[in-house]
Amino acid sequence: xxxxxxxxxxxxxxxxxxxxxxxxxxxxxxxxxxxxxxxxxxxxxxxxxxxxxxxxxxxxxxxxxxxxxxxxxxxxxxxxxxxxxxxxxxxxxxxxxxxxxxxxxxxxxxxxxxxxxxxxxxxxxxxxxxxxxxxxxxxxxxxxxxxxxxxxxxxxxxxxxxxxxxxxxxxxxxxxxxxxxxxxxxxxxxxxxxxxxxxxxxxxxxxxxxxxxxxxxxxxxxxxxxxxxxxxxxxxxxxxxxxxxxxxxxxxxxxxxxxxxxxxxxxxxxxxxxxxxxxxxxxxxxxxxxxxxxxxxxxxxxxxxxxxxxxxxxxxxxxxxxxxxxxxxxxxxxxxxxxxxxxxxxxxxxxxxxxxxxxxxxxxxxxxxxxxxxxxxxxxxxxxxxxxxxxxxxxxxxxxxxxxxxxxxxxxxxxxxxxxxxxxxxxxxxxxxxxxxxxxxxxxxxxxx
Amino acid sequence: xxxxxxxxxxxxxxxxxxxxxxxxxxxxxxxxxxxxxxxxxxxxxxxxxxxxxxxxxxxxxxxxxxxxxxxxxxxxxxxxxxxxxxxxxxxxxxxxxxxxxxxxxxxxxxxxxxxxxxxxxxxxxxxxxxxxxxxxxxxxxxxxxxxxxxxxxxxxxxxxxxxxxxxxxxxxxxxxxxxxxxxxxxxxxxxxxxxxxxxxxxxxxxxxxxxxxxxxxxxxxxxxxxxxxxxxxxxxxxxxxxxxxxxxxxxxxxxxxxxxxxxxxxxxxxxxxxxxxx
Numbered sequence: 001x002x003x004x005x006x007x008x009x010x011x012x013x014x015x016x017x018x019x020x021x022x023x024x025x026x027x028x029x030x031x032x033x034x035x036x037x038x039x040x041x042x043x044x045x046x047x048x049x050x051x052x053x054x055x056x057x058x059x060x061x062x063x064x065x066x067x068x069x070x071x072x073x074x075x076x077x078x079x080x081x082x083x084x085x086x087x088x089x090x091x092x093x094x095x096x097x098x099x100x101x102x103x104x105x106x107x108x109x110x111x112x113x114x115x116x117x118x119x120x121x122x123x124x125x126x127x128x129x130x131x132x133x134x135x136x137x138x139x140x141x142x143x144x145x146x147x148x149x150x151x152x153x154x155x156x157x158x159x160x161x162x163x164x165x166x167x168x169x170x171x172x173x174x175x176x177x178x179x180x181x182x183x184x185x186x187x188x189x190x191x192x193x194x195x196x197x198x199x200x201x202x203x204x205x206x207x208x209x210x211x212x213x214x215x216x217x218x219x220x221x222x223x224x225x226x227x228x229x230x231x232x233x234x235x236x237x238x239x240x241x242x243x244x245x246x247x248x249x250x251x252x253x254x255x256x257x258x259x260x261x262x263x264x265x266x267x268x269x270x271x272x273x274x275x276x277x278x279x280x281x282x283x284x285x286x287x288x289x290x291x292x293x294x295x296x297x298x299x300x301x302x303x304x305x306x307x308x309x310x311x312x313x314x315x316x317x318x319x320x321x322x323x324x325x326x327x328x329x330x331x332x333x334x335x336x337x338x339x340x341x342x343x344x345x346x347x348x349x350x351x352x353x354x355x356x357x358x359x360x361x362x363x364x365x366x367x368x369x370x371x372x373x374x375x376x377x378x379x380x381x382x383x384x385x386x387x388x389x390x391x392x393x394x395x396x397x398x399x400x401x402x403x404x405x406x407x408x409x410x411x412x413x414x415x416x417x418x419x420x421x422x423x424x425x426x427x428x429x430x431x432x433x434x435x436x437x438x439x440x441x442x443x444x445x446x447x448x449x
Numbered sequence: 450x451x452x453x454x455x456x457x458x459x460x461x462x463x464x465x466x467x468x469x470x471x472x473x474x475x476x477x478x479x480x481x482x483x484x485x486x487x488x489x490x491x492x493x494x495x496x497x498x499x500x501x502x503x504x505x506x507x508x509x510x511x512x513x514x515x516x517x518x519x520x521x522x523x524x525x526x527x528x529x530x531x532x533x534x535x536x537x538x539x540x541x542x543x544x545x546x547x548x549x550x551x552x553x554x555x556x557x558x559x560x561x562x563x564x565x566x567x568x569x570x571x572x573x574x575x576x577x578x579x580x581x582x583x584x585x586x587x588x589x590x591x592x593x594x595x596x597x598x599x600x601x602x603x604x605x606x607x608x609x610x611x612x613x614x615x616x617x618x619x620x621x622x623x624x625x626x627x628x629x630x631x632x633x634x635x636x637x638x639x640x641x642x643x644x645x646x647x648x649x650x651x652x653x654x655x656x657x658x659x660x661x662x663x664x665x666x667x668x669x670x671x672x673x674x675x676x677x678x679x680x681x682x683x684x685x686x687x688x689x690x691x692x693x694x695x696x697x698x699x700x701x702x703x704x705x706x707x708x709x710x711x712x713x714x715x716x717x718x719x720x721x722x723x724x725x726x727x
Contacts, residue, residue: 164625184625184626187624187625188624188625188626191623191624191625192624223680224679224680224681225680226680227680251570252571255575255577256577257575257576257577257682258576258577258633258634258637259577259580259581260477260577260578260579260580260581261575261577261578262478263478296580296581297580361629364627364629364630364633365630365633365634368682370573370575370682372526372573372575373527373528373569373570373571373572373573374480374526374528374571374573375528375571376528
């Protein structure tokens with residue numbers, strides 16, 4: 001059997017057709033103007049080994065760069081060298097590598113014994129980053145600007161604050177509009193000994209560097225806290241938010257300890273027309289799963305040893321990309337040892353992709369994670385089986401078509417069940433061949449002519 | 450005339466744990482593979498049988514070890530069959546080997562889990578697996594209550610519940626967090642199962658009521674410390690394992706009557722209008 005795998009890295013940009021004019025997750029935008037602020041889909045990469053963490057936050061902010069800044073809470077005090085500017089392309093690569101995929105097979109000619117099939121997949125999801133500018137002055141608000149410096153296109157101010165109200169006032173005085181309720185959460189974080197930094201765009205630097213889009217901010221720190229602060233992101237959110245977390249570690253799959261982590265349904269046969277609607281399918285399916293779980297779970301979308309993939313939605317990340325994204329334990333001898341299929345233990349990077357839709361009501365607590373020893377592979381994978389298109393006629397062909405109708409009906413039901421779509425519309429779109437089939441009951445044949 | 454119905458509380462516990470396994474498997478997608486289930490249950494029964502022969506004169510009684518085995522199925526997660534077997538063996542044999550003053554020191558399941566997690570990186574407990582469905586919490590609490598009440602040691606559960614909840618709520622008040630946060634923390638199925646099924650184990654709690662309250666206080670403080678100061682997972686399990694070592698000392702300071710599993714009067718059925726004597 002020839003198993004020809006074709007990779008399509010397209011579509012799915014439609015999947016998360018959520019407005020990308022904002023930046024979400026653990027930070028929040030503080031706007032100077034009364035611009036309505038939204039937090040929607042965000043991407044975060046967490047690299048973790050023992051207590052060492054490197055977090056990379058994508059920024060897909062598309063508005064006026066002067067208008068926004070982001071406040072990021074981190075578990076420890078950080079120094080200048082601990083903040084870095086990353087490369088969005090690596091996050092996009094991680095996204096493509098770990099995205100749910102379609103696999104395509106072709107039915108063989110039932111009249112002959114040879115067969116071929118073909119697999120094909122498509123991958124998913126976009127994303128982005130943040131930032132903005134302004135200058136700050138210190139007041140007697142219990143806020144100390146520990147350091148201010150420029151990294152890439154960002155001006156970074158590292159703050160230590162004594163209380164949330166002071167920090168909020170300080171931010172307001174510095175020209176930033178804070179969402180209502182922020183100071184309480186800031187206060188809680190301060191009491192939990194979390195530190196903050198503010199990042200804004202340095203327009204001059206950005207012009208010099210020539211980057212069109214804002215690049216991701218990376219922070220390296222060492223702390224037993226293996227968590228993601230999502231609470232700030234919920235206060236100025238309009239409805240729910242979407243978050244993708246890619247965790248790269250050595251040990252194995254990562255899960256949340258204070259919310260259920262549930263596997264996305266996978267491995268089903270679905271109608272072939274989905275090939276052109278995979279983005280819509282993925283989104284509808286995710287909507288449906290969120291609804292089914294009452295929006296109270298985190299979804300596992302991918303768990304795999306980074307050395308390989310099967311089928312590959314995109315190649316695994318190179319050693320250089322891994323290092324750039326913060327995987328500090330991989331060798332820096334820039335030779336790319338990655339193989340497509342053959343596993344090599346050298347890399348020792350396990351990826352977990354988590355997808356969560358959250359709001360304040362259903363996710364009151366920050367996400368807390370733990371590493372598990374589970375190194376088994378998991379992927380969101382959906383199968384398209386193309387019917388045989390030949391016209392040969394034989395008894396086997398008759399049986400084949402009979403079976404095909406049943407199979408397609410089942411595919412329609414599976415799709416309806418997964419997505420909540422109207423089954424009749426699905427059937428229409430499927431254009432099921434209804435001819436040829438003799439599905440009379442046995443007794444109908446006894447006396448009929 | 451009063452007729453007494455006598456049922457061993459462990460039978461209740463076995464049926465509740467079994468129901469939870471079924472619920473977890475079918476509704477919460479627990480990673481309980483059937484072969485692991487049989488491996489664990491088989492290993493606990495086998496170890497119990499061998500240990501009974503080796504260390505005691507009594508006859509083989511599968512009830513207690515079934516409770517341990519079922520609890521392991523609910524809690525232990527590993528991809529390795531040998532770790533699953535080893536954990537079951539450690540769990541059961543600890544009851545016979547680690548003894549002081551003719552009581553076993555550790556809650557067997559707790560001890561088995563803690564040792565296995567310390568020894569192997571590919572064994573873990575998933576506290577998030579239960580989620581926070583309030584209804585589930587309610588049922589677990591009720592059923593669990595039934596068990597501890599029958600076992601006549603519910604005081605340790607209530608004391609622990611009260612102390613730990615107070616700590617978690619006090620922290621939230623101090624932080625200025627909404628009550629949704631501590632509530633979410635306390636609604637976790639893993640917490641409720643620990644509270645109603647594990648810490649309440651009458652064989653490993655202090656003999657006197659005062660002792661049990663002290664024990665509950667220590668376990669609650671320890672769990673809080675692990676969770677909110679050290680920021681590590683499974684604070685309840687670690688804390689219980691550590692403070693189990695304090696039970697012999699507590700028993701010395703505040704002695705009481707040792708617990709024996711026996712058939713309790715579950716229900717007094719009133720016949721002929723007579724009020725059953727208490």
